[in-house]
Amino acid sequence: MTATERRPKRQQRTAAKGRHPTGKARPDGRGPSRPAGRRTPVFLVLFVAVVSLVLLGVVMVLSASAAISISESDSAWSLFRRQLVWVAVGFVALLITMRVDYHRWRILAVPSVVGSVLLLLLVQVPGLGITANGATRWLSVGPLSFQPSEAAKLALILFIADLLARPSRPMDNTRITFRPVAVVTALMVGLLALQPHLGAILVIASIAFAMMFLAGAPLLHLTGLALGGGVTAAVMVMSTAWRRARFLAFRDPWADPAGVGYQPLQSLHAITVGGLSGVGLGGSRAKWGFLPYAHTDFIFAIVAEELGLIGAASVILAFVIIAVAGFVAALRAPDRFGMLLAVGITTWTVGQALFNLGAVMSLLPVMGVTLPFLSFGGSSLVVMMAAMGVLLNVARQGR
Numbered sequence: 001m002t003a004t005e006r007r008p009k010r011q012q013r014t015a016a017k018g019r020h021p022t023g024k025a026r027p028d029g030r031g032p033s034r035p036a037g038r039r040t041p042v043f044l045v046l047f048v049a050v051v052s053l054v055l056l057g058v059v060m061v062l063s064a065s066a067a068i069s070i071s072e073s074d075s076a077w078s079l080f081r082r083q084l085v086w087v088a089v090g091f092v093a094l095l096i097t098m099r100v101d102y103h104r105w106r107i108l109a110v111p112s113v114v115g116s117v118l119l120l121l122l123v124q125v126p127g128l129g130i131t132a133n134g135a136t137r138w139l140s141v142g143p144l145s146f147q148p149s150e151a152a153k154l155a156l157i158l159f160i161a162d163l164l165a166r167p168s169r170p171m172d173n174t175r176i177t178f179r180p181v182a183v184v185t186a187l188m189v190g191l192l193a194l195q196p197h198l199g200a201i202l203v204i205a206s207i208a209f210a211m212m213f214l215a216g217a218p219l220l221h222l223t224g225l226a227l228g229g230g231v232t233a234a235v236m237v238m239s240t241a242w243r244r245a246r247f248l249a250f251r252d253p254w255a256d257p258a259g260v261g262y263q264p265l266q267s268l269h270a271i272t273v274g275g276l277s278g279v280g281l282g283g284s285r286a287k288w289g290f291l292p293y294a295h296t297d298f299i300f301a302i303v304a305e306e307l308g309l310i311g312a313a314s315v316i317l318a319f320v321i322i323a324v325a326g327f328v329a330a331l332r333a334p335d336r337f338g339m340l341l342a343v344g345i346t347t348w349t350v351g352q353a354l355f356n357l358g359a360v361m362s363l364l365p366v367m368g369v370t371l372p373f374l375s376f377g378g379s380s381l382v383v384m385m386a387a388m389g390v391l392l393n394v395a396r397q398g399r
Contacts, residue, residue, distance in 0.1 A: 042332065043395040046325045049318045050094075050373065050388050054381075056315070057299075057374035058087055063281060064302040065295035065376060067288045079295065079376060086378035090385035097389030102338060102397075105390065109162035112155035113184060119148035120191040135368070137195045146379040149200040152188055154387050156204060157211070157344035159184060164215040165337035171216040178221050181212060185225075189232060198236055198247075199367030203352050205229040210347040211340055214330075247365040264362040266291040267298050270305040271312070271361065278308030295376040297368060300360045315374070316357070323350040326391060332398035345391045349384065 058080075065079035072078065123129040123139055130138035130145055138145045160181050163169060169177050185208040192201045205226075213222055237247045246260045253261030253268075270286035273279060284305045287294040294302050304312040326346025333339040349372050356371040358364030370380045 038396065040332075040395055040398055042325050042329050042398060043392055045321060046329070046388070046392055046395055049321045049325070050385070053315070053318050053373035054087060054090070054385070056303075057381075058083065059281070060299055060303055060306075060374060061295055061376045063284065063306060064287050064299050066282075068295065082378070083376055086381050089378070090382045093382055093386035094389040094392075097386050098392045098396075099389075100393065102341060102390050102393045105158055105341075106162045106337065109158045112151075113159045116148060116152035116155040117187060117191065120152060120188065123148060123191075124194055135195050135197060137197050137200075149192060149195075149197055150379040150383040152192075153200070153204060153207065153348055154383055156185065156188060157207060157341065157348065157387070160208065160211045160215075161337050161340035161344060164211070165335070165340055171218075174218065174221055177215075178212065178217050181208060182221075182225055186228075189229070193232065193236055196236055196243075197368065198233060199352075199355055199369035201229075201233065201236075202355060202367065203348060203369065206351040207344050207347050210351075211344045214343050215336075215340060250359070250362045250365050253362060263292050263298070263366065264359075267301040267360050268362055270301040274305040274308045274312070276309045278304070278306045278311060281306050296370060297356065297366070297375065298360055299375050300357055300371055303374070319350055319353045319372075322346070325395070326350070329391060329395035329398055333394050334397050334399060338394045338397065342391055342394045345387045348387065 061083045062077075062080040065083075066076040069076050069078040069080070119139060123136055128139055129136040130140050132138070137147050137149065139148060163180060164171070164177060171177050185204065188204055189201050192204070209222060209226060209229075212225075236243070238244050245256070249256065249260040250264055253264040255261060257265055266286060270284065270291055273285070279285075284294075284302050286305055287302055291298055291301060300312065300315065303315055307314075323346060326342055326349070330339045330342035330346065333342055352369050353372050355364060355367055355369050356375075359366045359369075360371075370377055372384050373381065375381075
């Protein structure tokens with residue numbers, strides 16, 4: 001019996017079709033015909049949860065943005081059309097990163113951090129940075145604008161995962177592990193403080209802390225990093241009276257119902273009106289000028305108002321599923337680099353969702369972060385979907 005005859009029938013069929021059974025590069029150098037790994041249960045659960053949230057987000061953006069679209073362009077569809085474009089681009093990014101072996105992204109670890117820092121610096125250049133609502137967070141390139149902070153989150157994850165996964169850099173040598181991560185994180189935090197963007201600072205700090213903690217960094221050093229981040233956030237909040245008032249409004253929004261407490265109160269009112277089953281898709285009243293930023297940071301309030309407790313609980317459950325599946329993918333990752341990538345991306349997604357949901361329900365201060373996959377906006381959606389593709393690739397190759 002020849003070696004070919006001894007192969008399992010499935011491998012013989014794939015070989016006959018010219019494909020490598022493991023999905024790795026073919027001997028002729030033309031590359032794989034499919035990604036390595038298999039569609040594990042974790043992969044399928046993650047994929048379904050993400051796609052479900054994105055599709056729900058398309059529907060809710062159409063509903064929540066109708067009023068502001070009419071006021072800005074005399075068409076209820078203008079913002080929705082833009083969101084559809086970003087969703088299409090996001091799906092392309094997800095499908096590409098999902099099929100590319102996640103190890104290939106290591107080469108971009110340092111260049112992506114350098115590029116992100118340069119973009120964060122360009123935000124402060126007059127004429128390039130766009131200022132809105134007292135914050136300069138966007139870069140303008142022709143008719144397009146984007147937030148460099150979103151790309152910086154993914155770049156930091158790649159950098160930390162690559163650095164801490166190297167065998168030549170043991171975690172007990174903090175000079176070549178903890179210190180470089182702390183310096184890069186502090187640099188990004190400092191540039192975000194100039195915008196200012198407290199929400200992005202907290203998300204980035206959470207990512208760095210979670211990845212270093214699970215990589216085995218000393219607790220004493222992590223405590224110092226957490227204290228430093230806390231002091232930075234406190235200085236940002238307390239430095240100006242309006243920022244301090246807005247940050248603390250969640251404790252008692254009724255203290256200033258026509259001022260800083262107005263948005264939290266309108267959000268809570270929309271959630272309460274929804275009841276168990278909601279007022280019906282498209283039936284929200286809050287979106288008609290009562291709740292500011294209903295289609296972006298506060299879209300969850302519209303979900304709760306129109307779809308009720310059932311719809312709101314479904315959204316929360318989807319993020320819980322992503323959290324569990326993401327950390328299971330990290331535990332089953334084939335190597336340390338994959339584990340750290342999965343931890344960073346999962347922490348980013350779930351942490352940002354927690355900050356947003358907490359603000360909408362007045363459990364946390366309003367920090368200006370979007371709800372992943374649901375809120376209107378291109379930068380956050382496209383970059384996060386690309387990151388989820390990387391996570392899906394890790395899950396696909398899991399043990």
